[in-house]
Amino acid sequence: xxxxxxxxxxxxxxxxxxxxxxxxxxxxxxxxxxxxxxxxxxxxxxxxxxxxxxxxxxxxxxxxxxxxxxxxxxxxxxxxxxxxxxxxxxxxxxxxxxxxxxxxxxxxxxxxxxxxxxxxxxxxxxxxxxxxxxxxxxxxxxxxxxxxxxxxxxxxxxxxxxxxxxxxxxxxxxxxxxxxxxxxxxxxxxxxxxxxxxxxxxxxxxxxxxxxxxxxxxxxxxxxxxxxxxxxxxxxxxxxxxxxxxxxxxxxxxxxxxxxxxxxxxxxxxxxxxxxxxxxxxxxxxxxxxxxxxxxxxxxxxxxxxxxxxxxxxxxxxxxxxxxxxxxxxxxxxxxxxxxxxxxxxxxxxxxxxxxxxxxxxxxxxxxxxxxxxxxxxxxxxxxxxxxxxxxxxxxxxxxxxxxxxxxxxxxxxxxxxxxxxxxxxxxxxxxxxxxxxxxxxxxxxxxxxxxxxxxxxxxxxxxxxxxxxxxxxxxxxxxxxxxxxxxxxxxxxxxxxxxxxxxxxxxxxxxxxxxxxxxxxxxxxxxxxxxxxxxxxxxxxxxxxxxxxxxxxxxxxxxxxxxxxxxxxxxxxxxxxxxxxxxxxxxxxxxxxxxxxxxxxxxxxxxxxxxxxxxxxxxxxxxxxxxxxxx
Numbered sequence: 224x225x226x227x228x229x230x231x232x233x234x235x236x237x238x239x240x241x242x243x244x245x246x247x248x249x250x251x252x253x254x255x256x257x258x259x260x261x262x263x264x265x266x267x268x269x270x271x272x273x274x275x276x277x278x279x280x281x282x283x284x285x286x287x288x289x290x291x292x293x294x295x296x297x298x299x300x301x302x303x304x305x306x307x308x309x310x311x312x313x314x315x316x317x318x319x320x321x322x323x324x325x326x327x328x329x330x331x332x333x334x335x336x337x338x339x340x341x342x343x344x345x346x347x348x349x350x351x352x353x354x355x356x357x358x359x360x361x362x363x364x365x366x367x368x369x370x371x372x373x374x375x376x377x378x379x380x381x382x383x384x385x386x387x388x389x390x391x392x393x394x395x396x397x398x399x400x401x402x403x404x405x406x407x408x409x410x411x412x413x414x415x416x417x418x419x420x421x422x423x424x425x426x427x428x429x430x431x432x433x434x435x436x437x438x439x440x441x442x443x444x445x446x447x448x449x450x451x452x453x454x455x456x457x458x459x460x461x462x463x464x465x466x467x468x469x470x471x472x473x474x475x476x477x478x479x480x481x482x483x484x485x486x487x488x489x490x491x492x493x494x495x496x497x498x499x500x501x502x503x504x505x506x507x508x509x510x511x512x513x514x515x516x517x518x519x520x521x522x523x524x525x526x527x528x529x530x531x532x533x534x535x536x537x538x539x540x541x542x543x544x545x546x547x548x549x550x551x552x553x554x555x556x557x558x559x560x561x562x563x564x565x566x567x568x569x570x571x572x573x574x575x576x577x578x579x580x581x582x583x584x585x586x587x588x589x590x591x592x593x594x595x596x597x598x599x600x601x602x603x604x605x606x607x608x609x610x611x612x613x614x615x616x617x618x619x620x621x622x623x624x625x626x627x628x629x630x631x632x633x634x635x636x637x638x639x640x641x642x643x644x645x646x647x648x649x650x651x652x653x654x655x656x657x658x659x660x661x662x663x664x665x666x667x668x669x670x671x672x673x674x675x676x677x678x679x680x681x682x683x684x685x686x687x688x689x690x691x692x693x694x695x696x697x698x699x700x701x702x703x704x705x706x707x708x709x710x711x712x713x714x715x716x717x718x719x720x721x722x723x724x725x726x727x728x729x730x731x732x733x734x735x736x737x738x739x740x741x742x743x744x745x746x747x748x749x750x751x752x753x754x755x756x757x758x759x760x761x762x763x764x765x766x767x768x769x770x771x772x773x774x775x776x777x778x779x780x781x782x783x784x785x786x787x788x789x790x791x792x793x794x795x796x797x798x799x800x801x802x803x804x805x806x807x808x809x810x811x812x813x814x815x816x817x818x819x820x821x822x823x824x825x826x827x828x829x830x831x832x833x834x835x836x837x838x839x840x841x842x843x844x845x846x847x848x849x850x851x852x853x854x855x
Contacts, residue, residue, distance in 0.1 A: 228378040238376045251348040252409070253422035253481060255298045255393060258346060259285045260426045262302025262391060266363055269303060276363050278389075287432040287456075289410045294397045296353075296409055300428075301390040304362035310371050310381055314346065314358065350375055352406050353395040359384060360391040419456040422481055429455040463506035463555060467494055479508045483551045487511045490603050493552070493588045501576050507552035507585065509592075513606040517549065524548035526581075529555040542578045546614025546622060547585045549607045554581070589629055593642070601640050604631050612691060616698040623699055632692070635674075635684040638665055643702045646683060656708035656715075657701075659685040661693055661773035662834065672760035672832060673710045676717050679758070684710060690777045711772045711833070713765045713794045718755050726755045729799045736811040736818070740795070743819035744826055747793065751822070754796030761803040764829040767792035772833055795826055820846055 263283045270278045278301075288297040305313060349356055354374060361368035368386035373379035386392075397406045408414045412434055419430055433451045440446040462470065462478045476488040489508040496504045507526070516522045524545075525538030543550060558573060593600045604611075611630050614622050627643060634641040646657060658677060662668035668686050677684060687693055696707040708715060718726065730737065730753045740751040749767055757763055766772045775791040797804055803825070811818045824846050827837040837843055 226378045226380050229376065248351045248404075249409075249418055250422075251352055252298075252415075252418045254345045254348045256285060256419075256423045256426060256430065257481070259298060259300035259302060259391070260423075260428060262300055262304070263428045264302075266301070266303040266389070269363060278363075283428050285426070285428055285430045287415060287430065289412070289415070289432070291407075291410050294399075294407065294410065296395045296397060297392060298395075299390065299392040301388070304365075304389050304391055305360045305369070306362040306365040306367075307369050307381060309362070310358070310360065310369055314371050314373075314379065349393070349395055352397055352409060354398045355396040357394040357396075358391060359386050359394070361386045361389050363389045416456055421477070424457045425460070425462045425478060426457050427459060427461060429459060430457045431455055461555070463494065463504050463553065470494075475508075478506075479551075482553075483508065483510075485510060490599055491588060491592055493550075493584060495584060497580060501556070501558050501573055501580070503554055503556035503558070503577060503580075505552065505554050505581060505584065507550050507581075507588075509550060509588075509603060510606070511602070513549065518609070526551070527553035529553060541574060542581055544578070544582050544614070544622075545617060546611055546626060547582065549610055550585055586625065586629075593629065601631070604640070609689060609691070612689070612695045616691070616694045620698040627699065627702060630695070632659070633665060633686040633688060635660075635669075635678075635686065638686075641683075641685070646685065647703050647705055649683070650705070651681065654680075654682050655705065657685065657705045658682055658708050658710055658715075659687050659692075659696060660710045661687040661690075661771075663688065667834070670832075671710065672757050672763045673765065675758035675760070676756040677710060680717060687773070690773075693771060693773055693777075709766075709771055709773070711765050713767045715756065715765075722755050726753050726799075729753045733808065736808065737797075739811065739815060739818055740807075740822040743822040744795065747826060748795045749792050751795045751797065753799050757796065757798035757801070759801075760832070761798050761801040762825045762829045763796050764826075764833050764835070765794050765796060767794055772835065776835055795822075795829060797825070820850065824850065 263285070266276075266278060267280065267283055269276045283301055286297075286299045288295075288299070290297065356371075356373055358371040359368065360371070368384050370382050370384045371379055372382075397409060398404070400407050412432075415432060416434075423430060431453050434454045435449050436452045437447040438450055440448045462474060472492075475492045475494070479489045479492075480486060488511060490511045491509040493505065493507040493509070496502075514522065523538050523540070524543055525536070525540035526542045528536040528539040528542065539554070540548075542554060554577065556577065589600075589603075592603065608630065611626055615626050615630065631640040631642050633639070634646070643657070660668045660671060660674060662671075665686055665688070668674075674684065687696070693709070696709075700706065733753070737751045737753070741748060744751070754763065764772065766775075770778075770789055770791040772791050772793070775789060778789045797807070807818065807821055810821055824843070827843045830837050
């Protein structure tokens with residue numbers, strides 16, 4: 224057949240991969256063995272579900288061959304194999320998900336940066352050590368066998384071949400040795416043993432290789448001779464089936480990185496066994512940081528599912544609730560039916576019970592992490608806290624009670640994280656509500672005029688730095704009997720009886736002026752009133768019942784709904800102790816018509832302080848200039 228070219232992006236990735244320098248080229252063997260193991264899983268499952276494709280489990284294996292004379296390393300498996308279409312699909316395009324990110328990392332990588340393993344390039348990592356790769360494969364579903372041959376970025380050729388055995392055989396023609404790289408070491412027995420033990424010891428199928436054995440010389444019992452004997456290099460004991468007391472942390476970490484394509488150790492390991500009406504073993508991991516696509520629709524959550532040691536599903540999403548979708552791992556249960564399908568899985572009573580049990584265990588593990596290792600939990604929350612918050616406001620707060628003690632917010636005390644439980648436990652006796660302020664940055668929030676009175680009372684304020692935090696507060700409504708109260712709401716009550724009396728007297732004395740300002744602002748505000756929450760600032764905007772100022776700002780910036788037109792009902796508050804108040808009274812007394820200009824300027828000023836847009840910035844600037852000239 225004619226030579227075919229890789230897609231442009233794939234060709235560029237191959238070029239970078241082949242010609243760049245990595246500290247961890249050995250990873251290629253792990254990737255090829257993992258692919259072989261997946262192929263064996265698929266053939267085993269096909270054997271259980273299709274009577275015409277029966278295969279004995281003893282015949283499912285991986286074989287490594289070393290041809291030192293021709294500098295060839297061969298990895299063969301008796302897995303499901305590939306037909307021509309699958310060869311095109313699986314070997315013609317590199318890193319279908321994350322290819323752009325992978326390329327960017329490659330292009331900026333330095334000598335000492337290990338990139339492979341971060342974006343699942345899998346099979347193509349073999350080009351780091353091979354100048355030519357030949358794939359010979361015979362699909363269990365197809366009578367014809369095919370070969371795929373490539374020397375890298377120059378393209379590939381697919382041809383029909385004669386290969387009676389079902390499975391895949393990958394032949395690597397290793398690169399020539401250089402002063403810096405000894406590719407021939409991958410043909411040495413000790414090196415292969417080391418890599419299998421390091422990366423692939425827990426593969427469920429035997430990895431066999433001919434190894435050198437010394438036996439007595441039959442002609443001279445004082446001597447020995449070397450002979451070749453096939454040996455299984457891996458233990459094949461699944462890590463999750465071992466006793467926890469016999470597993471080292473490094474084993475968990477390596478298993479996690481190999482199985483779930485991460486380059487960092489997990490933040491937490493959850494390994495346990497349940498015996499009862501539904502028995503199962505779980506090996507779950509909480510990643511150290513969110514995957515690059517975690518908050519995109521392309522991310523696929525779910526746990527790997529095994530039944531009686533047989534692989535069932537790679538992404539059993541029904542085993543995880545959405546709010547714990549960041550957890551990865553596997554479940555092995557002897558109580559699930561082998562013939563279970565995706566559709567049946569969603570309806571199966573046992574699976575629903577299994578999912579509830581897993582959820583409780585994850586919940587308990589997170590609570591323990593928060594209590595025992597605060598730094599690790601805060602690091603986890605930086606990556607996945609938004610997902611926990613989403614779990615609260617999803618489905619109208621059904622999971623509020625479950626998740627409310629796992630979420631955290633930055634605090635006005637020192638900017639550090641605080642849980643709602645910690646917040647309420649250190650509230651002053653006279654504080655009734657949980658106060659919060661919204662903003663993108665802590666520095667901006669701390670400049671809000673409405674915080675002055677709260678600071679004076681030494682009340683703690685939660686900083687809502689994510690636009691969705693207020694959704695969480697609205698859905699929760701309260702925590703431990705304390706309602707959530709925005710500092711920008713009109714109905715906030717911080718006044719003493721004496722302060723209330725003074726405010727009422729000032730408002731009564733200036734009723735006509737306040738009403739005139741309200742009329743000047745027309746429908747922009749519901750009311751202009753005297754404020755007791757301001758200390759140094761002249762004015763502020765607060766919201767009446769209903770939509771908050773922060774929610775209005777969120778709606779205005781929502782790219783999915785830019786013209787919603789939803790507005791908060793605003794109230795303009797004026798500081799009676801500020802010099803501007805005296806100026807307003809003088810203007811109203813001498814030139815009532817000019818009061819409108821002052822009202823409009825102060826209104827726009829209050830909007831800007833709050834981070835809200837003003838209708839006409841040019842007109843605002845002109846009014847400021849006019850008032851400055853008039854003041855001369």
